Amino acid sequence: MRITSSFLLPAALVLASSALAQNAPRPGAQIPAPALYKLDDAFLEWPLQAQDKAYGAIEGKRLNGYVADLTAISRKYRDQGHPQFWGRIIGTSADSDTAQWMLDKFKQFGLADVHIQSFDLPDQWMPQSWDVSATGGGKTIHAITAQPAYQTKGTPAEGLDLEAVYLGTGSATDFAGRDVKGKAVFIFSMPLPGSWRNTGVLEGGLRMAEERGAAAVFNIVALPGNIRTQLYPTRTNIPTFSMGMDDGYAIRDLIGKGSARVKIKLDIKMTPGMKTGTVWGTLPGVTDETINIIAHRDGWFESGSDNASGVATMVGLAEYFAKVPKAQRRRTIVFAGTSGHHNGGNASGTWLLDHKDEVFAKSALLINCEHTATIQTYLFGEDIRMANTSTAMLWYAGGPSRPKLQAIAVKAFHDFGVATYANPEQAAPGGEMSRLWQHVPGVQASDYNHFFHSDQETAETVPWTGLQAITRAYAKIMVGVNTLDLKDVQRPSEVPATPSPGR
Ligand SMILES: [Zn+2]
Known part of the structure; x- marks a missing residue:
């Protein structure tokens, strides 16, 4: 992953959430005994x-x-x-x-x-590199599972630095009374059964974010773990990403503790x-x-x-x-x-x-x-x-x-x-x-x-x-x-x- 230097923070502050997922039992998980066979x-x-x-x-x-x-x-x-x-x-x-x-x-x-x-x-739409990190309360989450939706639009070379907002499952009810203008919207999307069909896309949450003026939108696919998924075109005209659940929880919780900002860089090359x-x-x-x-x-x-x-x-x-x-x-x-x-x-x-x-x-x-x-x-x-x-x-x-x-x-x-x-x-x-x-x-x-x-x-x-x-x-x-x-x-x-x- 090419990471622009401005995104690099002291290592102790950066939480690589996949490592967390591997080391700590997941909340609510029933841990089975060791496997008896392959x-x-x-x-x-x-x-x-x-x-x-x-x-x-x-x-x-x-x-x-x-x-x-x-x-x-x-x-x-x-x-x-x-x-x-x-x-x-x-x-x-x-x-x-x-x-x-x-x-x-x-x-x-x-x-x-x-x-x-x-x-x-x-x-051909060929993303060259990207980086997404969220910061709040002195903590930074580097969202390693952020993945741009196919054919989504890139960011300016200097990237975007946006206020992050959490919009639940991205239904019209979640959006009611919320101001998302110019912000990065995070929504949880229910897999049906995975990222191929999921509520964020099917119920129009991503489009709704764009229609209401959001500057970027993140579709957190609610599959346990921290899974990178590649979405098909979402027909949105703002930078649109999927994200794994651990990264999504971590950013949601940052937002919940006060204000959080998200930095996004996405370099796309249409390759002839x-x-x-x-x-x-x-x-x-x-x-x-x-x-x-x-x-x-x-x-x-x-x-x-x-x-x-x-x-x-x-x-x-x-x-x-x-x-x-x-x-x-x-x-x-x-x-x-x-x-x-x-x-x-x-x-x-x-x-x-x-x-x-x-x-x-x-x-x-x-x-x-x-x-x-x-x-x-x-x-x-x-x-x-x-x-x-x-x-x-x-x-x-x-x-x-x-x-x-x-x-x-x-x-x-x-x-x-x-x-x-x-x-x-x-x-x-x-x-x-x-x-x-x-x-x-x-x-x-x-x-x-x-x-x-x-x-x-x-x-x-x-x-x-x-x-x-x-x-x-x-x-x-x-x-x-x-x-x-x-x-x-x-x-x-x-x-x-x-x-x-x-x-
Ligand atoms: Zn196929």
Whole structure:
């Protein structure tokens, strides 16, 4: 972290709240006894049924190795001078490393027509450095988890020095009678289930702060601990940050003890000339009808589940079907590692939408491999606990007009131990599929978890058993769909009954 010298205070006065979190028991926490086993050694594995033995070739531990490769690409980028805004960020060297990694895998498996389709990106929002600290009553809190919301605006080079105000959960009731003009507003945001959906954004607290003249706004994501989260664009026009709960509590308490001021510096560079791409590979089948598989390559921080897990699933499917004799592959399987969407544009997704009539003309199935496995977490008092299983998935399998596809998917999820809700979503759960499900027979099971889009979404949060289960289920769905004809699954484009839930 580059810290401007004016922000540096005598070390004794600076409270690094993450250190506090690690050393002291959290208030209200029930402290468990020491662990008896490592979760990774004890994940619950779903046994294969006799008729499904062939899918045993898809091994979760091998897939987890792919997750490790991808998360290492993120850390490499972080360690090459990007300590604050890092991940497999679109347009960066981490993006091209991920593309090359996938290209190598496809070549190694013997796929045909392996290539990268390149795209020029519009200027990309790249925060170079930032710093947030709050001072009151002779004490300074250096908010190490402050993270600028995607596409938020920077500060003047000299930074901002603002009065800090605390506005509860940022509802209209909290704002009533409060003067926030020219001030830095701090609100607590309830995670639903994490920073991806949270009350600060959904109930409009951030926008309200701006409308009432605030100069900056902080969305404290109320997940126990001190978690850095990356927010999607908040459509605010003042510097907007997320922040971990420990930092948020500490600043709230400073404000409560009297007056507090906050210093903010945020240097953003709109970076021209960056490139990204779609990584393509094909497994020719007996016919020119297709099954299409996509996975987005990008993500913030280590992005273990979003989307190293999905990429591992797609690569695992390529590896598995490459070993199936061509004569047994009724349809050609087309794989595409997309650029992703954690930026201001969706290069591959837009291209796919614009070319849907060619790409998906004879498609019997599009699987979007996205957030395919996450460790089960529970909010327990002032703690997030992890269990030795994987989470249930939001899912969609072609909707009510494709009952045969839904039946195949439901059975496969059940037989391989993919936990789901009884209710499928009315539209694909998210990502590139959000704009394609209306036009193509789509299947997607995705998890959106507490750690989603945060620095806690590490490789360790991707259970190999979950990866194994979903990848085997997708393979079985592909085989099942090959017993159907195009007329069973292809439908005229649908108008969504409800808006897609988003990304
Ligand atoms: Zn994703």
